[in-house]
Amino acid sequence: MMGTLERSTIAGPPAPNPGAAAPDRVQPKLKISQLNFFYGAYQALHAIELEIAANRITALIGPSGCGKSTFLRVLNRMHETVRGARVTGDVLLDNEDALAMDVSKLRRRVGMVFQKPNPFPKSIFDNVAYGLRVNGTTGGAHLKEAVEHSLRRAALWDEVKDKLHKSAYDLSGGQQQRLCIARGLAVDPEVLLLDEPSSALDPIATAKIEELVFHLKENCTIVIVTHNMQQAARIADDTGFFLLGKLIEFDKTETIFKNPAKKETEDYITGRFG
Amino acid sequence: MTLQRWRNIINALMFGLTAACALATVCVLFWILGFLIWNGGKSLNPAFFTQLPKPPGETGGGMANAIVGSAQIVLIASLIGIPIGFLGGIYLAEFGMGAFPFVVRYTADLLNGVPSIVMGLFAYSIVVRPMHQFSALAGGVALSVILIPTTIRTTEQFLRAVPQTLREGALALGASKWKAIVTVVVPAAMRGVATGMILGVARIAGESAPLLFTSFGNQYWSSSLGQPTASLPVMIFTYAISPYADWHREAWAAGLVLLAVMLLLNISARLVLSPGVPRH
Numbered sequence: 001m002m003g004t005l006e007r008s009t010i011a012g013p014p015a016p017n018p019g020a021a022a023p024d025r026v027q028p029k030l031k032i033s034q035l036n037f038f039y040g041a042y043q044a045l046h047a048i049e050l051e052i053a054a055n056r057i058t059a060l061i062g063p064s065g066c067g068k069s070t071f072l073r074v075l076n077r078m079h080e081t082v083r084g085a086r087v088t089g090d091v092l093l094d095n096e097d098a099l100a101m102d103v104s105k106l107r108r109r110v111g112m113v114f115q116k117p118n119p120f121p122k123s124i125f126d127n128v129a130y131g132l133r134v135n136g137t138t139g140g141a142h143l144k145e146a147v148e149h150s151l152r153r154a155a156l157w158d159e160v161k162d163k164l165h166k167s168a169y170d171l172s173g174g175q176q177q178r179l180c181i182a183r184g185l186a187v188d189p190e191v192l193l194l195d196e197p198s199s200a201l202d203p204i205a206t207a208k209i210e211e212l213v214f215h216l217k218e219n220c221t222i223v224i225v226t227h228n229m230q231q232a233a234r235i236a237d238d239t240g241f242f243l244l245g246k247l248i249e250f251d252k253t254e255t256i257f258k259n260p261a262k263k264e265t266e267d268y269i270t271g272r273f274g
Numbered sequence: 275m276t277l278q279r280w281r282n283i284i285n286a287l288m289f290g291l292t293a294a295c296a297l298a299t300v301c302v303l304f305w306i307l308g309f310l311i312w313n314g315g316k317s318l319n320p321a322f323f324t325q326l327p328k329p330p331g332e333t334g335g336g337m338a339n340a341i342v343g344s345a346q347i348v349l350i351a352s353l354i355g356i357p358i359g360f361l362g363g364i365y366l367a368e369f370g371m372g373a374f375p376f377v378v379r380y381t382a383d384l385l386n387g388v389p390s391i392v393m394g395l396f397a398y399s400i401v402v403r404p405m406h407q408f409s410a411l412a413g414g415v416a417l418s419v420i421l422i423p424t425t426i427r428t429t430e431q432f433l434r435a436v437p438q439t440l441r442e443g444a445l446a447l448g449a450s451k452w453k454a455i456v457t458v459v460v461p462a463a464m465r466g467v468a469t470g471m472i473l474g475v476a477r478i479a480g481e482s483a484p485l486l487f488t489s490f491g492n493q494y495w496s497s498s499l500g501q502p503t504a505s506l507p508v509m510i511f512t513y514a515i516s517p518y519a520d521w522h523r524e525a526w527a528a529g530l531v532l533l534a535v536m537l538l539l540n541i542s543a544r545l546v547l548s549p550g551v552p553r554h
Contacts, residue, residue, distance in 0.1 A: 076446060078442060078445065078446060081441070081442065081445065083371065104448040104449070104450060105448070107445065107446055107447065107448045108447070108448035111446060111447070112442075112446040114439055114442060114443065114446075116439060118437070118439035118440055118442070118443040119443075120440060120443065120444070120458050120461075120462070121440075121461065121462045122461070130444070130447060130449075130457070130458075131447035131448060131449075133457075134444075134447060134448060134449045134453055134457070135448055180443070183443075183447065184446070184447070187447060187448060
């Protein structure tokens with residue numbers, strides 16, 4: 001309930017933003033500036049500057065250990081579960097300080113889907129309803145409606161509508177991942193973060209996930225971390241390239257893949273390393 | 275040729291030796307079982323479950339009071355020990371970093387190794403002495419002190435076995451840490467946790483030493499939890515060292531009943547665990 005209320009107050013024309021550098025541009029959904037990230041003494045991210053546009057798919061690519069997943073986890077503060085993790089800099093969600101707001105509230109607005117499908121050991125229905133129940137929705141009819149709606153958005157409804165009360169573990173890996181997406185969508189997040197959502201899946205399941213993610217951007221801002229450059233090229237509007245904890249380049253996906261400005265990007269894209 | 279032969283001989287010898295030791299273990303177990311069933315079965319009858327003990331010299335009688343007494347004492351111990359052990363285990367698994375949890379863990383392991391009669395002494399000094407009386411309550415306290423460390427450690431272990439990704443999944447939906455623990459982590463580990471609890475209860479149900487000077491014993495029904503209370507293990511001890519043949523037979527019967535209870539608890543623990551802890 002909270003989630004939908006929040007949304008309605010935010011919807012509508014973007015508020016004028018006197019402090020923004022480019023007043024002619026639409027206000028970004030997420031604005032990251034001077035973001036540094038430390039695991040203890042080790043610095044994993046260096047002065048990241050990035051603006052993520054609303055209702056677009058932003059892909060983050062780069063070799064293993066480049067910090068792209070770490071960056072993603074900062075956006076809904078999942079890094080706080082790791083001891084010794086520390087962040088400096090700013091993350092603004094619709095101009096609100098994401099690093100200072102109540103963390104539960106932030107995570108309701110910025111959902112996350114993980115690398116390996118992680119359904120709860122509960123029924124399919126209870127998995128999708130989880131976020132709503134945690135956030136206080138108990139009404140039976142409303143809950144049912146919301147669960148169906150979310151499963152439809154995740155293109156899973158037709159496959160599970162007759163077995164909503166079976167264990168989520170009975171589903172295939174690809175179905176489980178779509179269930180996790182449905183679970184994330186149920187709280188109606190404004191942003192959905194996907195951390196290599198199809199890396200554990202076969203090509204057919206991957207194609208389904210990609211198609212579904214592509215359609216989600218109508219109502220949601222998507223940030224996806226991927227190892228798979230073809231995937232980024234297929235679905236992303238914008239792409240950022242990370243290397244050694246730095247954001248090397250960020251631009252339209254087409255530009256990144258066809259005409260990158262930096263040599264490191266080109267080397268990575270053309271498979272010279274990584 | 276000789277070397278090869280020598281190797282074959284050693285091989286056969288070691289196989290024989292290990293198999294013989296394995297067989298010996300099973301033999302001892304079945305020997306005890308057979309002894310109990312043979313001796314206990316002879317004197318086990320409905321009266322054993324329904325009647326009070328008879329004075330020496332009179333035949334018949336039973337241990338109804340000890341059966342109920344044991345149940346009471348174990349129940350008290352469970353009511354104290356399981357919640358403390360369970361919640362403590364959650365703390366160790368979910369919040370347990372740093373010096374204090376280390377101390378708790380170490381202490382729990384140490385407590386686990388303390389002879390059970392010492393727990394009896396402890397309960398004697400903190401419950402029996404102030405109350406000036408042996409009681410089921412004191413026996414329950416003594417057994418709970420044995421139950422707490424096993425419960426805390428098994429709970430911790432099974433909670434730790436829950437994949438981190440499940441916790442993250444719950445947190446990412448806006449759940450607080452506590453909510454995630456209650457609604458996702460604990461349910462995922464509940465089978466294993468429950469098994470640990472059942473096995474812990476089975477262990478304390480067979481303890482006699484801590485009860486000797488806490489719940490003591492009683493030839494009659496106890497009218498309250500504040501009175502000396504009979505229990506099966508103590509009855510076995512008392513009856514077995516008595517000079518009366520009738521009492522010896524009763525002791526065998528009590529041993530058989532206790533064994534059956536253990537077996538039942540162990541089987542139920544296996545049944546609870548059988549489909550396996552939810553894995554990822």
